[in-house]
Amino acid sequence: MAEAPFEPRVVAFLCRWCAGAGADLAGTSRLHYPPNAVAIRVNCSGRVEPEWVMEAFRSGADGVLIGGCHPGDCHYVSGNYKTRRRIYLLKKLLAEIGIEPERVRLEWVSATEGAKFARVMKEFVTELKQLGPLNLEREEEKPSAAPVLPQVGS
Amino acid sequence: MAAKPKIAVYWTGGCGGCDVSFLELGPALLDVLAQVEIAFWPALVDTKRSEVEAFPPRSIAATLVNGTLRTEENVEMVHLLREKSQLVVAFGACAYQGGVPGLANLSPRDQLLRRVARNGFRPAPPPGGETEDAPPELLPEAKALADEITVDYVVPGCPPMPPLIGLLFDALLSGDLPAPGHVFAHDKALCEECPRTREERRLTKVVRPHELIPDPEVCLLDQGMICLGPVTRGGCGAACPKAGMPCTGCVGPTPEAGDPGLAMISALGSLARAGEEGPGAFAAEDKLLDALVDPLGTFYKYSLPTYVRRKGGNG
Known part of the structure; x- marks a missing residue:
């Protein structure tokens, strides 16, 4: 039997004011786009910690999408600027580790841009299919990952 | 008078700086050494591995391990010391989280060996020597101590600073031991x-x-x-x-x-x-x-x- 084709797993952090609303619009407009993403709504893209992105990868994600407001539109004035700089640095770090920086994608999607959200998802999933699975070492395989050390005598 | 508690200090893939760091305690080191018996400390005393193997289980009160785990021998030794010790302390940044030698994990082992010895390198016995005289194999990657054995306490630092070493000995010698997993440093930044x-x-x-x-x-x-x-x-x-x-x-x-x-x-x-x-x-x-x-x-x-x-x- 032929192996099932690779379907990338995507975690999408979407801000509630713009990208999240844009994703909702894509749905209510009945736009078609690949169902590969698990969406997590956050108040602001600036709330997305680099740690969350890596945790998504460690948990089996092949790509992480961060959707925020267009420059100048951030509900909290500058959260999207902070996240832009963080993702820029995170990509540099990923490149050094040997993880393709393209697996992290930052997009500005407004509440009216359902079509853009659908297009971004299509593009991202296509790109991830070309990159293939990430298979990052899992948390449970690396006991020292947690800063808390094992108990004596355990 | 009760026998003095035995301590051991062992080095794995380190630079030796952790062993030297004890000297920074100054005169306080003499007080510490007066209260313990050194069971095993390759930098200071000549105790053979076979002698350590003959120690009864848990006969060493505390073993302080410094260095990253880099060779198969490192791994064998820390398992041996774990068995013979009541407490094991990760001493210094390498034993705690891998340390500077851990940066080598960015390259696969064979690539590292090619870089260090151009034509590649395989551990081999010296001319005329026995197979067991060969240097130990490198692990595929460097590891922290807790990746191999249960670690009770951590004294961090590269190398650990005198105040942090002092905290460890205060705890060990007073018997007033913190909870397992304690790191002898501040929790604040x-x-x-x-x-x-x-x-x-x-x-x-x-x-x-x-x-x-x-x-x-x-x-x-x-x-x-x-x-x-x-x-x-x-x-x-x-x-x-x-x-x-x-x-x-x-x-x-x-x-x-x-x-x-x-x-x-x-x-x-x-x-x-x-x-x-x-x-x-x-x-x-x-x-x-x-x-x-x-x-x-x-x-x-x-x-x-x-x-x-x-x-x-x-x-």
């Missing part, structure tokens, strides 16, 4: 004990230590040096920032920070500014952040084996 003043809370340039003689009063991050103080445990007395050098994180991250690299990326993302924020500044901000040439080596100088996971699983 280094910035709490740094005398420098934080003014701008902005990172407007990135400079490397050799490019700047910093102002003696002002926060090094404010001056553009990538100081890991915000994410690193205090306890060392902010020795490096006091001397005009940015913290490189040798004591390890605070419990709150967790992964030091990701926490620093978060902090630097907030702090970096190239003029008025907005699309017009994006290119300048990227250029500013590009001046941080090696984020991985800067953020994980002492902890790469603990925090950095790679593609393709463990295979």
Whole structure:
């Protein structure tokens, strides 16, 4: 039997004011786009910690999408600027580790841009299919990952 | 009089600096040594492995291991010492989180060996020697001590500073032991004990230590040096920032920070500014952040084996 084709797993952090609303619009407009993403709504893209992105990868994600407001539109004035700089640095770090920086994608999607959200998802999933699975070492395989050390005598 | 408690100090893939660091205790070291019996300490006394193997289980009160785990022999020895010891202490940054030698994990083992010995290198016995005389095999990657055995306590630092070593001996000799897993350093960030003043809370340039003689009063991050103080445990007395050098994180991250690299990326993302924020500044901000040439080596100088996971699983 032929192996099932690779379907990338995507975690999408979407801000509630713009990208999240844009994703909702894509749905209510009945736009078609690949169902590969698990969406997590956050108040602001600036709330997305680099740690969350890596945790998504460690948990089996092949790509992480961060959707925020267009420059100048951030509900909290500058959260999207902070996240832009963080993702820029995170990509540099990923490149050094040997993880393709393209697996992290930052997009500005407004509440009216359902079509853009659908297009971004299509593009991202296509790109991830070309990159293939990430298979990052899992948390449970690396006991020292947690800063808390094992108990004596355990 | 009861017998003195036995201690052991062992080194794996380290530089020897941790062994030397005990001397920094000064006269206090004599007090410590008067209260213990050294069962095994290759840097100081000649005890053979076969003698250690003959020790009864748990006959050593505490074993302090320094160095990263790099060879099969390292692994055998720490398992042996775990069996013979009541307490095992990860002593220094290498044993705690992999240390500087852990940076070698960025390259596969065979590539490392080709680089060090051009035609490749395979451990082999010396001419005329027995197979068992061959040097031990390198592990596929460097590991922290806790990747192999249960670690009871940690004395962090590269090498550990006298006040932190003092905390360990105070606990061991008084018998007033902290909870397992305790790290003998502060839980709060280094910035709490740094005398420098934080003014701008902005990172407007990135400079490397050799490019700047910093102002003696002002926060090094404010001056553009990538100081890991915000994410690193205090306890060392902010020795490096006091001397005009940015913290490189040798004591390890605070419990709150967790992964030091990701926490620093978060902090630097907030702090970096190239003029008025907005699309017009994006290119300048990227250029500013590009001046941080090696984020991985800067953020994980002492902890790469603990925090950095790679593609393709463990295979």
